[in-house]
Amino acid sequence: MTDTWRPAAGRVVCVGETMAALAPDPPGPAADAGRLRLSVAGAESNVAMYLADHGVAATWLSALGDDPLGRRVRGAVGAAGVDVTHVRTDPDRPTGLMLKNPAPTGTRVHYYRQGSAASALGPGLLDHPAVRTATLLHLTGITPALSPSCRDLVTRALAVPAAERPYAISFDVNHRPALWPKDTAPDLLRDLADRADIVLVGLDEAQHLWGPALTPATVRALLPGPRILVVKDGSRTATAFTESEAVSVAALRVTVVEPVGAGDAFAAGFLAGLLRGEPVHRALRLGHITAASALKVTSDRGPLPPDHCVDRLLALPDEEWEAYGG
Incomplete structure (x- = not known):
């Protein structure tokens, strides 16, 4: 296979909100739950924790409320081996909260994050020494949906041409329709994704955002800018488009207990593979x-x-x- 561009090995900085999460224990509809289990949930910190599991140095940058939930989140992410020393404690805003409601037709997620500490993040965060010294900055399409200042943060990060950035940028589209004002997500997420070095997107979310007839190849045509674009086709395959080739690898067959978080895990595995110099097909396998x-x-x-x-x-x-494989 043809050699391809990859980010240099080094520290990854993941920027975005992590919330406290409540889920029925044992799993089942929340309305029927005898008790709820408290955990943490955040796309970017999920990636950071899985990167740490793979031996990659990872920093999570965000803000939390000065409350018990914030302390729980900070402790859980830090215990996974992620550097959380730069996470800011906001004395005036709370830690966000989400509730998972599993059902036979899928899991619904209810957010209680408006006005959260992380929603006050802004472009000034990009001047933080941890960001300026990173090898790779990982962002998702969730952050620009949280607030105008969060949108400015992601927009500013990706406004700098790739050749002028001191770090590479990976961007997981991670479309959350419930967070976006009507009809604003498609154009903005396409523009942001096309400016990143590495982009990950599910075929289903690409079809929802940009057209139901899209295939992995036509998603690449819509997003020609990234040096590496990964299109994930559910439980079937993932295809990585580089500047010179397309590589597809089948997903592993697995009995699914809960799908939430699998996309973040895939992103971390794929990025870890690239960072340790694996060829693209092995990075996809690790994803x-x-x-x-x-x-x-x-x-x-x-x-x-x-x-x-x-x-x-x-x-x-x-x-x-x-x-x-599937």
């Missing part, structure tokens, strides 16, 4: 392996397989990998 760990648990993050199991899966011939 699938990491996503499978999230799919098997009710929380956003599950345990990775032992290193020797990961190494064995990465080294499988294509036909043997396909035997595990």
Whole structure:
């Protein structure tokens, strides 16, 4: 396979909101729950935690309320091996909260995050020393939906031409319709994604945003700017488009307990693969392996397989990998 651009090895900084999360325990409709389990949920901190699991130095930058939920969030992310020393405590705004409501037709998520501490983040965060010294800055399409200042943060980060940035930028489209004013997401998310170095998007969300007839190849035509574009087709395949080739790898078959968090896990696995110099097809495999760990648990993050199991899966011939795939 043709060699391709990849970010240099080094520290990854993930910027975005993490909330306290309540979910029924045991899983089931929230209305029927005898008790609720408290955990944490945030796309960017999920990525940071999984990167740390893969041995990649990761920093999470955000803001939390000066409240018990904020302390719970900070402790949980830090305990996963992520640097949380730069997370700001806001004395005037609360930590965001979400409620998961599992049902046979899918999981609904209810947000209580308006006016949260993280919604006050702004473009000044990009001047933080942790950002300026990063190898890779990871952002998602959730952040610009939180507030005008958060939108300014992401817009400013991606306004700088790639050749002039001191770090690469990865951007997971991560479209959350409930957070966006009507009809504002498609154009803005397309513009932001096209300016990033690495972009991850689900085929289903691309079809929702930009047209129901889209295929992975036509998503690439819509987003020619990224050096690497990954289009994830659910439980079937993920295709990475580089500047010179397209590489597809089948997802692993797995019994799904809870799908929330799998996209973040995939992003972290794929980025970890690139950062450690893996070829694109092995980085995609590492994304699938990491996503499978999230799919098997009710929380956003599950345990990775032992290193020797990961190494064995990465080294499988294509036909043997396909035997595990969907």
